[in-house]
Amino acid sequence: MRGLMAFSPLALAVALGLTPTPPPRADAEPRAAAKRQCMSAAETREQIKALHLHEPFAVLKFAAQHFKAEALSAKLCRIDDELIYEIALLHRDGKFFHAHVNATTGKLVDYKRAPPAPPKN
Numbered sequence: 001m002r003g004l005m006a007f008s009p010l011a012l013a014v015a016l017g018l019t020p021t022p023p024p025r026a027d028a029e030p031r032a033a034a035k036r037q038c039m040s041a042a043e044t045r046e047q048i049k050a051l052h053l054h055e056p057f058a059v060l061k062f063a064a065q066h067f068k069a070e071a072l073s074a075k076l077c078r079i080d081d082e083l084i085y086e087i088a089l090l091h092r093d094g095k096f097f098h099a100h101v102n103a104t105t106g107k108l109v110d111y112k113r114a115p116p117a118p119p120k121n
Helices: 009-015 041-051 056-067
Strands: 036-038 069-079 082-091 096-102 108-113
Touching: 041 069, 056 069, 056 082, 056 096
Parallel strands: none
Antiparallel strands: 036 069, 069 082, 082 096, 096 108
């Protein structure tokens, strides 16, 4: 057991047959993926007061009615330069998905369903 402790993480990865991914180059092009940063409850309250955003409960109720699903939770996230509520929903058929609502306008932005479960054999 002590022998394993002497290996560096890179040497251990090579010994286990794992290929470590190299760090991104500084001159590499930026990725097209959106930068997403979610806020804590305290930060959310501050942002709602400062920027006069829609209240989370109202957005939860809107999303639940729109999708005819049970709204489970809401998080305020900054995606690129836009404030978005990410709402977790559970549909009657048991499918879990997220809806995204613009926190400023209260309009639905898009939604993503969880990938379907593999068929049972």
